[in-house]
Amino acid sequence: MxxxxxxxxxxxxxxxxxxxxxxxxxxxxxxxxxxxRSRCGNRDPVSRIKSRSYGELLPYELHGSKWTNYKLTYRFKNFSQKMTKEGIIKIVKEAFGMWSQVTPLRFIESNDKKKRAHIDIQFSTRIHCCHEAPPDSAKFEGPGGVMAHTTYPEDGGEIHVDDDENWRLEYDPKDTNTMSFKYVMVHEIGHVLGLEHSHFVEGSIMAPYYYNTDVPPNFKLHETDIIAIQKLYGNQSIKLP
Structure with a gap:
């Protein structure tokens, strides 16, 4: 219709x-x-902006759920056909590390196939799940468009990555037809920790649209991203038991 x-x-x-x-x-x-532009498949928090006038938007949004455990495990359910297993493991560890640098959160890879980790990482293509995402982004559609989507803490913590995309482990300025896997993983980890999309603050890792032609080699979390994640978990000064 x-x-x-x-x-x-x-x-x-x-x-x-x-x-x-x-x-x-x-x-x-x-x-x-x-x-x-290519983007994340998670919903934008549109309903929250309708009561706010232009220029009054908060630069970030919190989903409303968070992890109560500050030591979180993550597990690979499978690996990509586009990147090496060793490279993926290294990049994902670095991506989690960017969030642990500004919070008391600690992330540990689990190799236990029988025990559920807090966060599962899965490479998929096309229709593959019944996910907390709008119908048009609950599936992947091949190269371009939606590249990944993620559930929030209250929904179990799953990161799904579209394996039809032209992935590189990190951005290569000589190859603008590929996407930085590291950049996308840092973004999706933000979701799995409880952050929604920011209101397209330039440079924010949590903006709904990804950069695929101008990702700095040593990109960092934007101040907006740091403020948002510390609203949920505090900073590194918090002493863990």
Missing amino acids: VRSSDAMQEAVKNFQSMNRLKPTGKINEETKKLMK
Whole structure:
């Protein structure tokens, strides 16, 4: 069924507000350019922005659930066909490390296939799950578009990565047709810890749209990302039992 012009305009306004564009409801060049970028499949917190006027958006959003255990295990359910197993293990450890550097959280890889880890990491293609995501992003659709999606702490902690994508372990400026696996993993780990998408603060790792042509080799968490995660878990000064 074709959406009415009013409904379409409202959807475009929501998209623009979410991404800190002027909410005109018209698909201008700036809006069109952003819509074409690859992104995360998790929902944008659109309902929370409707009561806020343009310019009054918080730069970050918390999902509302968090882990009560500060020592979390993660497990690989399988590995990618596009990257080496050793490279994936190294990059994922580094990605978790970026969040542990600014919080008291500690992450431990589990090799126990029988015991459920706090966080499961799975490479998948096409239709593969019944996930807390809108119908159009509960599946992967091949290269481009949605590259990964993740459940939040209250939903069990699963990171699903689209293995049809043109992955590189880290961004290579000479190969702009590939995506930095490390950048995407840092973003998805933010979700699995309880962060929603930020309102497209330039440089925020939790922005819904990924960078695939200008990821700095040694990129860091944005101040917005650090403030958000410390709202949930505090900083490194917290003493763990």
